[in-house]
Amino acid sequence: MLALVEQFMDFVCLERGLSPNTHEAYLADLRSFTSYLETHHVATFNAVSRDDVLDYLMSERDRGLSVNSVSRRLVAIKVFLAYLCREGLLDQNVTAVMESPRLWRILPSVLSEREVVRLLEAPIGNTRYALRDRAILECFYGTGMRVSELADLRQGDIHFDSGYIRCRGKGNRVRVVPFGGQARAAVERYLAESRPKFVREGTDDHLFLSYRGRLFSRKGLWKMVKDCARLAGISKSISPHTLRHSFASHLLNNGAPLRVIQEMLGHADIGTTQIYTHIDQGRLRSVHARFHPRA
Numbered sequence: 001m002l003a004l005v006e007q008f009m010d011f012v013c014l015e016r017g018l019s020p021n022t023h024e025a026y027l028a029d030l031r032s033f034t035s036y037l038e039t040h041h042v043a044t045f046n047a048v049s050r051d052d053v054l055d056y057l058m059s060e061r062d063r064g065l066s067v068n069s070v071s072r073r074l075v076a077i078k079v080f081l082a083y084l085c086r087e088g089l090l091d092q093n094v095t096a097v098m099e100s101p102r103l104w105r106i107l108p109s110v111l112s113e114r115e116v117v118r119l120l121e122a123p124i125g126n127t128r129y130a131l132r133d134r135a136i137l138e139c140f141y142g143t144g145m146r147v148s149e150l151a152d153l154r155q156g157d158i159h160f161d162s163g164y165i166r167c168r169g170k171g172n173r174v175r176v177v178p179f180g181g182q183a184r185a186a187v188e189r190y191l192a193e194s195r196p197k198f199v200r201e202g203t204d205d206h207l208f209l210s211y212r213g214r215l216f217s218r219k220g221l222w223k224m225v226k227d228c229a230r231l232a233g234i235s236k237s238i239s240p241h242t243l244r245h246s247f248a249s250h251l252l253n254n255g256a257p258l259r260v261i262q263e264m265l266g267h268a269d270i271g272t273t274q275i276y277t278h279i280d281q282g283r284l285r286s287v288h289a290r291f292h293p294r295a
Contacts, residue, residue, distance in 0.1 A: 001037065001045060005030045008083050019172065021148055029076035032060075045084060050094040053077060110246045115234055116141055119243075122228040128194040129211075133224055135183075135190035136208055136216075139165075140225070140240055142183030144247035144265050146170075147218045147240040153207040158187060169266040177264050248276045 009027055036056045042048055053074075061070050077095055084090035111119065120141065123133040139150055149167040157166040163184065164176045179187075187207075200213030208216040221240055229238050236242075244265070251261050262273040 001034045002031070004045065004084065004089065005034060005080070008080050011083065012079075025072065026076045026079075029073040030080055033073065033077055045081065045090055048081075048094060053095055109236060109238065109242055110249045111234070111236070111238065111242060113250060115232070115236075116243075116246055116250075118232040119228055119234060119238075122232040124231075126193075128197040131186075131190050131194035132198070132208065133228060135186040135194075136221065136224065137228060137243070138183040138186040139179065140243040141247055142179045143167075143177045144244045145177065146244060146266075147221050150240070151206075151208070151216055151218050151221060154205045155191070155207050156205065158207065160184060160188065167266075170268075173266065175263070175266050245276075248273070252276050 005027070008030070009023065012023075012026070033056055036059065037045075037048065037052065040052070040055075042052055057070055057074060060073060061067075065073075074095070078093070081090060081093040081095055085093045120134065120137050123130040123137070136150065139145065139153075143150075143165055145153075145165075145167055146169065149169055152168060153165070159166065163178055163180075165179050166174065166176050168174050195207075195209060198209035198211065198213050203209065203213040204215070206215045210216050210220055225238065225240050225243070229236070248261050248265060251264075252258065258270065258273055258276075261276070262270050265273060267273045
């Protein structure tokens with residue numbers, strides 16, 4: 001079965017031109033699904049039933065995967081099985097009428113504004129690492145960028161005069177996002193005092209560098225954020241995406257229009273952004289109590 005997965009990945013790379021990140025995600029999803037089938041004694045894809053797929057998705061959800069990750073795995077499976085049908089390698093695509101598990105959607109975890117302040121102040125001192133990590137955290141919260149977008153930033157993407165950062169998002173779509181005074185100050189200080197100390201021979205133009213002077217990986221950024229959360233005494237399980245969610249939620253809570261938030265986040269569909277309207281139910285109750293004549 002793994003050989004068919006590899007065959008499919010070769011096909012989609014040539015025919016669809018997947019980005020490296022999407023290719024990596026599809027391959028991981030299909031390897032996970034294949035491993036599950038083998039563990040449950042399903043020897044061929046022709047033997048896969050709709051219940052097998054549903055049981056796999058539920059097991060991944062129970063294992064702690066986010067709704068978005070589970071939905072993405074279903075997409076990968078559907079596209080893969082459809083390919084096998086077209087190639088005459090599968091009799092029936094049992095996922096053809098399966099919809100994305102929207103009912104499993106959970107609200108994203110966000111930090112309070114006080115927790116954000118504690119997190120941003122976690123890198124203590126004036127070492128090159130503290131200055132770099134502070135600049136990264138300020139950029140995450142100040143712009144709402146995805147971890148892959150921030151990792152890919154180059155020095156030329158920062159436009160201090162106009163107060164914008166140029167980043168490349170999903171589907172290679174380029175957008176500009178504003179960044180505030182504190183993020184700007186943190187990045188300026190990092191560039192002046194910290195980044196030169198990370199530069200090595202052969203270092204490229206990426207903005208944020210690892211201790212080896214290389215591109216700061218997504219995994220490295222995740223670890224740095226978690227380490228800072230621990231130092232800040234934040235018990236919630238957080239990631240760089242938590243700062244993106246917090247960015248959007250705090251903008252909305254302070255009156256920013258949803259369409260503007262959608263543009264800053266780079267969401268193609270306003271429906272994706274609307275999830276933030278459900279986060280702060282306490283605020284909605286207080287507004288209702290204050291303004292409704294029959295509250």
